[in-house]
Amino acid sequence: MKSFCRDTWVEVDLDAIRANLETFKRHLPEKTDIMAVVKADGYGHGAVHVGKEALASGADSLAVALLDEALILRRAGITAPILVLGYTPVESIVTASELEVELTAYSVEWITEANDILQKNDHKPVGIHVKTDTGMGRLGVRTKEDLLAVVGALEECSKLKWTGIFTHFACADEPDTTHVRRQHDLFQSFLQALREANKKLPTVHCCNTAAAIAFPDWGYDTIRLGIGLYGLYPSLYMKERADVILTPALALKTRIAHVKKADEPFTVSYGATHTAQPDEWIATLPIGYADGYSRLLSNRGEVLYNGTRYPIAGRVCMDQIMVSLNSTEAAVNDEVVLYGKQGDEEISLDEIADLLGTINYEVPCMLNYRIPRLYLRDQKVTDVFHPLTMK
Numbered sequence: 001m002k003s004f005c006r007d008t009w010v011e012v013d014l015d016a017i018r019a020n021l022e023t024f025k026r027h028l029p030e031k032t033d034i035m036a037v038v039k040a041d042g043y044g045h046g047a048v049h050v051g052k053e054a055l056a057s058g059a060d061s062l063a064v065a066l067l068d069e070a071l072i073l074r075r076a077g078i079t080a081p082i083l084v085l086g087y088t089p090v091e092s093i094v095t096a097s098e099l100e101v102e103l104t105a106y107s108v109e110w111i112t113e114a115n116d117i118l119q120k121n122d123h124k125p126v127g128i129h130v131k132t133d134t135g136m137g138r139l140g141v142r143t144k145e146d147l148l149a150v151v152g153a154l155e156e157c158s159k160l161k162w163t164g165i166f167t168h169f170a171c172a173d174e175p176d177t178t179h180v181r182r183q184h185d186l187f188q189s190f191l192q193a194l195r196e197a198n199k200k201l202p203t204v205h206c207c208n209t210a211a212a213i214a215f216p217d218w219g220y221d222t223i224r225l226g227i228g229l230y231g232l233y234p235s236l237y238m239k240e241r242a243d244v245i246l247t248p249a250l251a252l253k254t255r256i257a258h259v260k261k262a263d264e265p266f267t268v269s270y271g272a273t274h275t276a277q278p279d280e281w282i283a284t285l286p287i288g289y290a291d292g293y294s295r296l297l298s299n300r301g302e303v304l305y306n307g308t309r310y311p312i313a314g315r316v317c318m319d320q321i322m323v324s325l326n327s328t329e330a331a332v333n334d335e336v337v338l339y340g341k342q343g344d345e346e347i348s349l350d351e352i353a354d355l356l357g358t359i360n361y362e363v364p365c366m367l368n369y370r371i372p373r374l375y376l377r378d379q380k381v382t383d384v385f386h387p388l389t390m391k
């Protein structure tokens with residue numbers, strides 16, 4: 001029995017995930033490991049399946065944004081190192097200890113309180129990556145003095161281990177390298193300050209996908225590979241550089257739920273913003289903005305049917321959209337591609353992002369719990385996960 005009752009689904013090609021990871025392994029120095037970033041449920045692709053595939057393909061660790069995401073990975077049986085990249089409230093330190101998950105820190109007060117909490121009931125120690133803010137303006141220490149104070153505080157802790165130091169780049173995907181080079185220079189000065197203070201450096205990392213592409217020799221001990229793992233480029237500039245060739249892993253597909261030909265003009269969808277003309281075929285597809293298929297695509301987006309592009313007709317509804325097949329006859333249950341390839345045509349996440357006025361990162365992250373994920377290997381479905389009905 002099929003594990004979902006609506007013919008709308010995401011396909012995630014695990015062979016593409018593997019290929020993209022191997023591409024970065026070849027692009028980077030031999031000594032540089034890969035930390036697969038699977039936050040936001042694997043950028044909408046499914047953190048557990050992508051995380052397992054990345055680890056099986058050569059990634060050494062995983063990264064998430066919040067501790068709750070690490071919990072899901074541990075529950076799925078993933079035992080590899082996991083780093084939480086974002087802020088974790090100090091009260092959650094015990095959970096991190098129990099899950100054996102590493103956290104990010106950059107505050108002496110947080111470190112001291114976290115250590116006190118762990119000491120109280122003799123919990124297992126927690127690994128800490130110290131974050132430096134070299135120009136992202138988000139999280140991290142901003143001066144050498146603060147960095148040395150944070151590392152000094154960690155060295156006083158019996159229940160916290162200093163296991164990493166990192167920074168995050170704000171503009172690594174841009175052609176003008178002024179900002180990213182300034183950030184990297186500052187990061188290097190932080191590392192030098194630690195060496196001069198006789199600190200043995202733990203795992204050092206600074207590269208996201210863009211920096212890994214443009215500056216592979218900044219790989220240090222590991223890179224944090226996000227968008228590139230999914231076969232997407234951080235920016236058009238990065239795509240045009242063509243240093244690495246990536247394969248998009250995600251497709252979004254559905255089947256026609258209803259179809260009719262106009263004998264006489266009739267309006268379509270809320271607001272009656274599209275009028276079907278005589279002999280125009282209108283197909284209704286079971287997906288809408290409540291699935292994360294944006295309403296901004298109303299009268300602007302296109303879909304693929306029989307390898308041809310057809311426009312969305314009218315406004316995107318909460319659960320359904322209508323498309324104009326012009327004079328092309330169609331039948332209920334015929335497959336339609338919303339994101340991805342069909343024949344020689346492709347509707348890429350970059351195209352959708354441009355239509356929405358956003359970046360490709362956001363588009364797959366919008367696809368939510370109502371859409372089952374089908375995992376493919378050798379173009380065959382090997383597993384299904386439906387967030388709505390499966391835990």
Ligand SMILES: Cc1ncc(COP(=O)(O)O)cc1O
Binds near residue numbers: 037168207208209
């Ligand atoms: C701290 C941090 N590190 C790394 C990433 C991954 O970035 P890409 O998706 O651009 O590779 C995100 C992030 O927030």
